[in-house]
Amino acid sequence: MIIKTLETQNFRNLRLGKISFSDGVNILTGLNAQGKTNVIEALWLFSASKSFRTNNEKEFINHNSNYSELKVGFIKNSREQSAELRYYEKKRREIYLNDIKVKPSELIGNFSTVLFFPSHLNLIKEGPDMRRKFIDFAISQIKPQYFSLISDYNKVLFQRNNMLKSEDIDQLQTLEAWDIKLAKLGARIYILRKKYLKELEKHAKNVIYEISGGKETLSLEYLSVCGDEIDVWKTEEILLNKLFINRDRDLVLGYTDVGVHKDDLGIILNGKSAKAFASQGQQRSAVMSLKLGEAEILKTVTDEYPILLFDDVFSELDKNRKNYIIEKIRDKQVIITACENLTDFGESKLFEISDGYVKEAE
Ligand SMILES: Nc1ncnc2c1ncn2[C@@H]1O[C@H](COP(=O)(O)OP(=O)(O)OP(=O)(O)O)[C@@H](O)[C@H]1O
Ligand SMILES: [Mg+2]
Incomplete structure (x- = not known):
């Protein structure tokens, strides 16, 4: 499967906006505490409906708001599809798959990712x-x-x-x-x-x-x-x-x-x-x-390769190990975050994130 876009509204520190991913390697860089993991978490929520960081969904809502919304556009089974997650301060979250309200168990398996997060x-x-x-x-x-x-x-x-x-x-x-x-x-x-x-x-x-x-x-x-x-x-x-x-x-x-x-x-x-x-x-x-x-x-x-989400996991691997992994994932859709530019990936789409604003690098 391929993710095309992620739209965020009041999700943690992320600013209102839409990210358009490439079908290949996407690299999101930024200093500490700018929102890199928040982007990974937002994507992960569509495959797990539960966060890898918290059991308290209210934490997703930006401190200055009482409502948060995430939307993804993706291609699965050769079909353009969409999913939405809405979090409210005072009521239960809602999940939509192709504009139809569904239960978490109905979302699982539709949007597949494999996540590698530092605490793993x-x-x-x-x-x-x-x-x-x-x-x-x-x-x-x-x-x-x-x-x-x-x-x-x-x-x-x-x-x-x-x-x-x-x-x-x-x-x-x-x-x-x-x-x-x-x-x-x-x-x-x-x-x-x-x-x-x-x-x-x-x-x-x-x-x-x-x-x-x-x-x-x-x-x-x-x-x-x-x-x-x-x-x-x-x-x-x-x-x-x-x-x-x-x-x-x-x-x-x-x-x-x-x-x-x-x-x-x-x-x-x-x-x-x-x-x-x-x-x-x-x-x-x-x-x-x-x-x-x-x-x-x-x-x-x-019959569909999942989206690989790698949050800050490339440090500490030696050059040989890193090169092998890069070779292995180069032709897959992967979203990688790092504090510094990763130069070994060859052709990739680069994003920079600062204070919750994501922009495509020039
Ligand atoms: N509900 C919220 N409202 C506003 N800001 C939030 C909310 N939840 C988290 N944040 C803030 O979002 C910021 C970015 O967090 P994130 O974990 O994405 O950083 P990061 O870019 O991955 O940093 P690092 O490189 O240190 O891992 C943090 O400063 C955090 O306090
Ligand atoms: Mg992080």
Whole structure:
């Protein structure tokens, strides 16, 4: 897919205006705190409907306003399309796809991007939460039903946790029913994650091998409470059994301590845990390979390459690694931000941003 335009009104510090992107490499430069990440965030919101920076959507609205609007024009399935996001101070946000009001789940999968944001570097070193979110969002983009599956799982988990805290005997007797629901949904999530990670490993392996000039190998390990099971029914049984065995413990804790909401992704570099041993540059390359792998899968499944959004991630990579990535993405649509001019990209459309004003560079 290709994004043609982004229009912003009262979105954070961005001034009223329209940005027209080229189909290839777009580079947005500006000093700190001028609005570069705000542009990336605005675009990302169309594929995720949730920000990577905040859960509080009111923060998007410019401090001097009570309403904010974003609009994109894009080409998908060879068709010109549009989407709009409207944020209000006093009411719920509204989403429009081709002028028709839709739910977030209907927007997901229509406008696909792959984002690489500085804090994604923590994907390797931080706790499992971020890695699960990465996998779950990546699957949602190729399989929008997965987004509903995750949200159903979280609702059931929330209910079960409430039951665990309840002192009411009648309520506690309903635990079994919640266990069955949780195991059913959990098994489907597990199988989809397992399949996705196998595919991702294949692509990411190739990328990292090339980025590092053949020096590095990468493998991915799905670390799950379900072990290595591949059958959905058996997985359901395993989960149900674990919930049953752990029930007394969960009752003491007041929350569900076992399930796919605790699973993790192991990233192995040259046969060793990247979490424990990877250098800064190796971490950056490993995350880049996961992101480019995610993009390749989107291309295979949807037949459209997603828009690559790279926010300030080119520093710290050595020349060889950087050159390989540039070669790999040169013919894709990519939006890159940086504080200083990036000269290695060859033909590209340049923008400058200052105090929220975006203008095409001369
Ligand atoms: N709701 C808002 N209203 C007005 N200004 C805002 C709002 N939200 C954020 N800002 C401001 O927007 C400015 C630009 O933020 P942004 O994160 O896009 O900077 P940046 O160009 O990416 O900088 P850096 O190079 O440091 O990453 C910041 O000064 C921030 O305080
Ligand atoms: Mg920034």
